[in-house]
Amino acid sequence: xxxxxxxxxxxxxxxxxxxxxxxxxxxxxVTIIGANGxxxxxxxxxxxxxxxxxxxxxxxxxxxxxxxxxxNVAALGLRLVPEGRQLFPDHTVRENLExxxxxxxxxxxxxxVAKDMEELFELFPQIRPRLDQRAGSxxxxxxxxxxxxRALISQPRLLLMDEPSLGLAxxxxxxxxxxxxxxxxRGLTILLVEQMAWLGLGVCDRGxxxxxxxxxxxxxxxxxxxxxxxxxxxxxxxxxx
Amino acid sequence: MRFLVQIVxxxxxxxxIYGLVAVGYSVTYATMRVLNFGLGxxxxxxxxxxxxxxxxxxxxxxxxxxxMMTVLGGLGLLAERFTxxxxxxxxxxxxxxxxxxxxxxxxxxxxxxxxxxxxxxxxFLGKDPINFAGIGIYPQEILIVIVACAVMVALxxxxxxxxxxxxxxxxxxxxxxxxxxxxxxxxxASLAYALAGCLAGFAGLLVAPVTLAEPQMGTILGLKAFAIxxxxxxxxxxxxxxxGLLYGVLEGLLSGYLYTxxxxxxxxxxxxxxxxxxxxxxxxxxxxxxx
Ligand SMILES: Nc1ncnc2c1ncn2[C@@H]1O[C@H](COP(=O)(O)OP(=O)(O)O)[C@@H](O)[C@H]1O
Ligand SMILES: [Mg+2]
Numbered sequence: 001x002x003x004x005x006x007x008x009x010x011x012x013x014x015x016x017x018x019x020x021x022x023x024x025x026x027x028x029x030v031t032i033i034g035a036n037g038x039x040x041x042x043x044x045x046x047x048x049x050x051x052x053x054x055x056x057x058x059x060x061x062x063x064x065x066x067x068x069x070x071x072n073v074a075a076l077g078l079r080l081v082p083e084g085r086q087l088f089p090d091h092t093v094r095e096n097l098e099x100x101x102x103x104x105x106x107x108x109x110x111x112x113v114a115k116d117m118e119e120l121f122e123l124f125p126q127i128r129p130r131l132d133q134r135a136g137s138x139x140x141x142x143x144x145x146x147x148x149x150r151a152l153i154s155q156p157r158l159l160l161m162d163e164p165s166l167g168l169a170x171x172x173x174x175x176x177x178x179x180x181x182x183x184x185x186r187g188l189t190i191l192l193v194e195q196m197a198w199l200g201l202g203v204c205d206r207g208x209x210x211x212x213x214x215x216x217x218x219x220x221x222x223x224x225x226x227x228x229x230x231x232x233x234x235x236x237x238x239x240x241x
Numbered sequence: 242m243r244f245l246v247q248i249v250x251x252x253x254x255x256x257x258i259y260g261l262v263a264v265g266y267s268v269t270y271a272t273m274r275v276l277n278f279g280l281g282x283x284x285x286x287x288x289x290x291x292x293x294x295x296x297x298x299x300x301x302x303x304x305x306x307x308x309m310m311t312v313l314g315g316l317g318l319l320a321e322r323f324t325x326x327x328x329x330x331x332x333x334x335x336x337x338x339x340x341x342x343x344x345x346x347x348x349x350x351x352x353x354x355x356x357x358x359x360x361x362x363x364x365f366l367g368k369d370p371i372n373f374a375g376i377g378i379y380p381q382e383i384l385i386v387i388v389a390c391a392v393m394v395a396l397x398x399x400x401x402x403x404x405x406x407x408x409x410x411x412x413x414x415x416x417x418x419x420x421x422x423x424x425x426x427x428x429x430a431s432l433a434y435a436l437a438g439c440l441a442g443f444a445g446l447l448v449a450p451v452t453l454a455e456p457q458m459g460t461i462l463g464l465k466a467f468a469i470x471x472x473x474x475x476x477x478x479x480x481x482x483x484x485g486l487l488y489g490v491l492e493g494l495l496s497g498y499l500y501t502x503x504x505x506x507x508x509x510x511x512x513x514x515x516x517x518x519x520x521x522x523x524x525x526x527x528x529x530x531x532x
Contacts, residue, residue: 050417069427070420080421088414091407098404099411103423105404154423 001026001189002047002078002158007056007066009039009046016042018213019056024158024191029184031192031200033224033234034210040193041083043210044160047191048080049073061157075103077157083166085147089136093127093146096135100150113153120149123179141172148179152188159183159190165199177203197234201225209234246376248493254382254451256489257389260482261444262466263473264396265437271413271476272433275325275336279344280441281463285456286347287313287442288449292360295446302365306446313442317435325434344463351456359453362446381450388447392440393482400478409433413476461505468508472515474525484523 002024009017017039024030034040045051047058049070058066065073087096097120098105101113121128124145130138135146144164151159164180165173180203184190194200201207207224209217217227224230262284269275277283290312295305324339366384370377400406411419412429420426445459452458469488473481488508496504515523 048421050420070417071423071425071427074421074423082418082421086415086418086421088411088418090414091410095407099407099419099422099424102404102408150422 001061002191003059004047005057005059007043007046007058008054009042009051010054011042015054016213017046020208020210020213020215021056022208022215022218024189026189027187028206029180029190029192029204031194031204031207032210033194033197033200033207033230036195038210039213040195040210041162044080044162044191044193045082047073047160048078050080074154077155078160079151079154079156079158080160081147081151081162081164083162085140085143087135087138087143087146087150089134091135092132093135093138094131096146096150097153100153102154104154116153116155120152123152123182124149141168141176144168144172144176145179148176152183157189159188161190161192163194164192165194165196173199197230201230243376244497247378248497249490250376250378251382252490252493253486254385254489255448255493256486257386257482258444258448258485259462259466259469259489260485261389261392261447262441262462263469263481263485264393264478265440265444266467266470267473267475267478267481268437268440269430269433270470271478272409273329273412273416273430275329275430275434276340276467277320277344277434277437278337278341278467279347279463280437281459281461281466282344282347283313283317283438283441283459284445284448284462285351285454285459286316287445288362288454288458289351289355289360289445289456290442291446291449292355292362292454296360296362306443309442309446310439313438314435317438318431320438321431321434326430348456348460355454355456357456359455360449361453362449364450379451385447385451389444389482392443393479396478405432465505465508468512471512472522474519474522477522477524480522480524 004023005021007017007020008015020043022030032040032043042051046053049065049068049072052067056066057064060073060076060078063076065076088099091099097117104113126142127145127149130142135143138146148164164176168176177199180190180192184203192200192204201221201224204221206220207218208215209224209230217224217229219227262280265280266276269277287309290309291305294300294308295302300308320343324343325336328335328339364379364381366380370379400410408419408424409429411422411424412426416426465488466485469485470481473484492504492507495507519525
C-alpha cells in the first residue's frame with residue numbers, strides 16, 4: 001500500500017531524514033519508534049505532502065506521491081492525524097468532523113457521512129456531547145479523539161498518526177490506544193509514530209526504530225520487544241542474559 | 242437638526258460602500274495573507290462594466306449586476322493566477338507591487354474604453370428624494386444601505402453554513418491542516434481573490450448612481466477602505482463593516498461641520514491612532530488570544 005525508498009528530507013541544508021526505506025502493507029499496523037528529534041514528524045509530514053522529499057521515492061497505492069500537494073495526497077486516501085491534534089480551534093467539533101469528510105460531502109455522501117459519524121460516537125462516546133462546542137475549548141484528550149475521528153470520517157485507506165499520546169494523561173492514552181486496537185480489528189491500515197516505545201510496539205505488527213534520521217533496527221513486534229537494544233534504550237529494562 | 246440627520250443618513254450610505262470594499266481586503270487577507278492593493282480600481286471597474294451592461298446595452302440592473310460580477314470574478318481568478326500566485330509561491334513580496342499594478346492597468350484601460358469624463362448611471366429606484374418628516378433621502382442611498390447589509394448577511398451565511406464557506410474559514414485557520422482535509426487550498430485562494438474583486442465591483446456599481454462613474458472614482462475610496470480594514474482588524478469581517486459605517490458617518494460630520502478638505506485625511510490619521518492603541522485593529526484578536 002505504501003512503500004518508501006531511500007527517503008531523504010532536508011530543512012535548508014540540514015538533513016533530518018537520512019535515507020530511510022520501509023513499507024506498510026494493507027491491514028497492518030506499522031510503528032516507527034524514535035526519541036524526540038529523531039525525524040518522526042518530518043517523515044510523516046513528508047508522506048502527507050506537507051514537505052517535499054530531497055531524494056527518494058514515496059509510492060502510495062501504485063502512485064508516486066513524493067512532493068505532491070497535501071490535498072492531492074488526501075484525496076488518494078492517506079490521512080495524517082498531526083502531532084498536537086491541530087484541530088480548527090474556532091470551528092465547532094461538528095464542523096471539524098464535516099471538514100474531515102469534506103471530499104465525501106462534496107461528492108454528495110451526506111447520509112453515509114451521518115451514519116459513519118454515529119459509528120464514531122460509539123468509538124469515542126466523549127465526542128457527542130461536545131459537538132456544538134468550539135473545538136479549541138476541549139481538553140487535550142477530547143481533542144485527540146476528535147482529531148482521530150476527523151481523519152476516520154474520510155474513510156482513509158491509510159491512517160498516519162503522529163504521537164497520539166503526546167501530552168495526555170495515562171488514562172486517556174489507554175482509551176486512545178484501546179480505540180486503535182478496535183480499528184485494527186476492523187482492518188484499518190495504520191502507520192503510527194511514537195516516542196513511547198511500549199505504547200507503539202504494544203499495538204503494532206511490525207516496527208522500525210528511528211535514530212537521528214536512520215533506521216537502527218526493524219522487525220516484527222516480538223523481535224523488537226525482545227531485542228536487547230530496544231529493552232535497554234527504549235523500554236528501560238536491563239537485558240536478560 | 243435636519244442637517245445633522247441628513248448628514249448621518251448619507252454618512253451611513255457612504256460608510257456601507259466603504260465597508261463592503263474594506264471587507265474585500267479582509268477576504269483575501271484572512272485566507273492567504275495577501276491583500277489586493279489595487280482593490281479600489283476594481284470598484285471603478287465594477288461601475289464601468291456595470292455602466293456598459295446597464296446603460297449602453299440596456300440590460301436590467303440585476304442582470305447587469307450578475308454580468309459585471311461574472312466579469313470581475315473571472316478577472317479575479319486570472320489576476321490571482323498570474324500576478325499573485327507566482328510571487329507567493331516564490332516566497333517573494335512582489336505581489337504588493339503587482340496587485341497595485343493591475344489596478345493601475347485598470348485605470349488606463351478604463352480611460353481608453355470609457356474615456357475620462359464622468360458617466361451617469363441612473364439611480365436604480367428613481368431620482369427624487371423621498372421626504373420624510375422634512376428630511377430628504379435619496380432612494381439610492383437607502384438601497385445602498387439595505388443591499389450592503391444584505392450582502393454582509395449573505396457572506397456570513399456563506400462562511401457559517403456552507404461547506405465551501407467552512408473550508409474558507411479552515412484555510413484561514415491553517416492552510417496546512419486544511420490541505421490535510423483534502424481541501425484544495427490553492428483553489429480556495431483564487432476563489433477568495435475573485436470574491437474580493439466581486440465585492441469591490443458590487444460596491445462600485447451600487448455607488449455609481451450617487452458619485453458618477455469615472456476612471457479615478459475608486460482610487461481614494463480604495464485607500465480609505467484599506468484604512469478601515471486596518472482599523473477594524475484585517476481578519477474581522479463583521480467588525481470591519483461596522484467600522485465602515487461609523488467611518489462614513491464620522492466623515493460626513495467632520496466635512497459637514499468643519500470643512501470638506503478634511504475628508505480625505507481622517508482615515509489615515511485614525512488608522513495610525515488606532516494602531517497605537519490596538520496593533521491588531523479594533524476587532525482583531527491579539528496574537529496571544531488566537532491559540
Ligand atoms: N521547520 C524546521 N526547520 C528546521 N529544523 C527543523 C524543523 N522542524 C524540525 N526540525 C528539526 O528536525 C529534527 C527532527 O524533527 P522532527 O521530525 O520534528 O522530530 P520528531 O518528530 O522525531 O521529534 C529536529 O532536530 C528538529 O529540530
Ligand atoms: Mg514529532
